[in-house]
Amino acid sequence: MTATKPILSLDCGTTSVRAILYDRDQRIAISQREFAQHFPKPAWVEHDANEIWEALLACMREAVSKSGRNAADIAAIGITNQRETVVVWDRVTGEPLHRAIVWQDRRTEPRMAELRAAGHEPSVRSLTGLRLDPYFSASKIAWILDAVPGARARAERGELAAGTIDSWVLWRLTAGRVHTTDASNASRTMLARIGGREGCAWDDALCTLFRVPRVMLPEIIESAGHLAEIDVAHLGASIPVCGIAGDQQAALFGQRCFTKGDAKCTFGTGCFLLANAGESAPPAPNGLLTTVAWKIAGRTTYAVEGSVFVGGSAIQWLRDGLGFFVAAAEVNPLAASVADSDGVVVVPAFAGLGAPWWDADARGAILGLTRGSTKAHIARATIDGIAHQVADLVEAIEVGGVSIRELRVDGGAAASDVLLQSQADMLSRPVRRPAALESTALGAAMLAAVGLSGDLPEAPTSADSVCFQSAATTIDRERARTRWKRAVDTVRSFGSHS
Numbered sequence: 001m002t003a004t005k006p007i008l009s010l011d012c013g014t015t016s017v018r019a020i021l022y023d024r025d026q027r028i029a030i031s032q033r034e035f036a037q038h039f040p041k042p043a044w045v046e047h048d049a050n051e052i053w054e055a056l057l058a059c060m061r062e063a064v065s066k067s068g069r070n071a072a073d074i075a076a077i078g079i080t081n082q083r084e085t086v087v088v089w090d091r092v093t094g095e096p097l098h099r100a101i102v103w104q105d106r107r108t109e110p111r112m113a114e115l116r117a118a119g120h121e122p123s124v125r126s127l128t129g130l131r132l133d134p135y136f137s138a139s140k141i142a143w144i145l146d147a148v149p150g151a152r153a154r155a156e157r158g159e160l161a162a163g164t165i166d167s168w169v170l171w172r173l174t175a176g177r178v179h180t181t182d183a184s185n186a187s188r189t190m191l192a193r194i195g196g197r198e199g200c201a202w203d204d205a206l207c208t209l210f211r212v213p214r215v216m217l218p219e220i221i222e223s224a225g226h227l228a229e230i231d232v233a234h235l236g237a238s239i240p241v242c243g244i245a246g247d248q249q250a251a252l253f254g255q256r257c258f259t260k261g262d263a264k265c266t267f268g269t270g271c272f273l274l275a276n277a278g279e280s281a282p283p284a285p286n287g288l289l290t291t292v293a294w295k296i297a298g299r300t301t302y303a304v305e306g307s308v309f310v311g312g313s314a315i316q317w318l319r320d321g322l323g324f325f326v327a328a329a330e331v332n333p334l335a336a337s338v339a340d341s342d343g344v345v346v347v348p349a350f351a352g353l354g355a356p357w358w359d360a361d362a363r364g365a366i367l368g369l370t371r372g373s374t375k376a377h378i379a380r381a382t383i384d385g386i387a388h389q390v391a392d393l394v395e396a397i398e399v400g401g402v403s404i405r406e407l408r409v410d411g412g413a414a415a416s417d418v419l420l421q422s423q424a425d426m427l428s429r430p431v432r433r434p435a436a437l438e439s440t441a442l443g444a445a446m447l448a449a450v451g452l453s454g455d456l457p458e459a460p461t462s463a464d465s466v467c468f469q470s471a472a473t474t475i476d477r478e479r480a481r482t483r484w485k486r487a488v489d490t491v492r493s494f495g496s497h498s
Helices: 049-067 109-117 121-128 138-147 151-156 165-173 204-210 247-254 312-321 328-336 375-399 417-427 440-453 474-496
Strands: 007-012 016-023 026-034 076-081 086-090 160-164 180-182 192-195 199-202 219-221 224-229 240-246 263-267 271-278 289-296 299-308 345-347 365-367 407-410 431-434 465-468
Touching (some): 007 165, 016 049, 016 440, 076 247, 121 204, 138 151, 160 165, 165 180, 165 224, 165 240, 180 224, 199 219, 199 299, 224 289, 240 440, 247 271, 247 299, 271 289, 271 375, 299 375, 328 375, 328 417, 345 375, 345 474, 375 417, 417 431
Parallel strands (some): 263 407, 407 431
Antiparallel strands (some): 007 016, 192 199, 224 240, 345 365, 431 465
């Protein structure tokens, strides 16, 4: 970053919010608070939007206090957020009509099934780069309008506002003066068409299809620039908001993936892989998504995205479900105690298989067991299973025409040398881990710095990272990949008959 004054990054995640003050690339203060997760019915996930805001405001004030700086010393604010989660609120009172419906929520799957059966998937995919799935925002907004008495009529009269978490936070930061969303978040709603001169714009036909009144939606703005000014009451100073992006796009920016083919994978509970696809929106490759990465200075950059449902949570399963160890980090010496998995394959399809398979009926399995198989072999195969899933994403992205030279990684599970070596072996290309594994909040701060200066940061240097090179022979790699794909076929066919 090039800003001479510190930048405040607001990271609104799925289970917690954080405020982090950065001085150039160095974190100088942080405050974090968790908020409640609500599960009113099976497969329903909700958040209290007011609780998110109140926790974030408290974090902002605490981070500034910890830093020993004054709010007037802060150059700008960057915002990043859990994507697809939606809030509907009253434009006058600012009160939400319903709890926020979270990206994980599946309550609108029947509506998605109706639209798929009616043949709408190809046109929606062509316009938005997305699949017809409850994951995205459109059907969530419509559900709230139908569930809350009188809400739909009020929305059509322009009395209600709707938005993703970035919009909600910006509304509160500006005391209701600003209702906007950046292009990266708008592209995840399934209400915006991507590509063309505008890069990302609300589409009337999509709003009609999903029964979302256009008047509810925020203005789509760029991801960096002078986007808003926060109300002085919050921190005692009016600070410009100069960067906004969804969490995965912010991580892509934080990893400095500025050139077509640059790619990052966040290893968390799941795995999210995004590859910079350049300034022309490519057709979504089979099983993957096309999305806006960011829009800066009138130029839109796109990304191809794939998500793995079970990443680091597979290690938690070894710990909590099978009792292999007490602390998750113990998986590394256990897995490293054997040279390989000795033919054991673990397919961690505990919640079905995500991209590129999108098979909700698949089930997890341990295959290839012999009398000589041990906990170490199963632990090694579980780590390899995570790496195989990411390799599947890279293969699908490259079939779609985006060549990936190396994979940059972040997230908690990326601390595992065993995992990253396995990943390099499965990909036959470098895997690069930065010194700081938290790229999301840093990316928001970097976007804010760009919004101030207009200049992209410098590309990363090798001194800032650890690079894992493939040590597998071509024969061993191909054998492992073939065995993995046979195992995936097995769990998919098993799930279809369960």
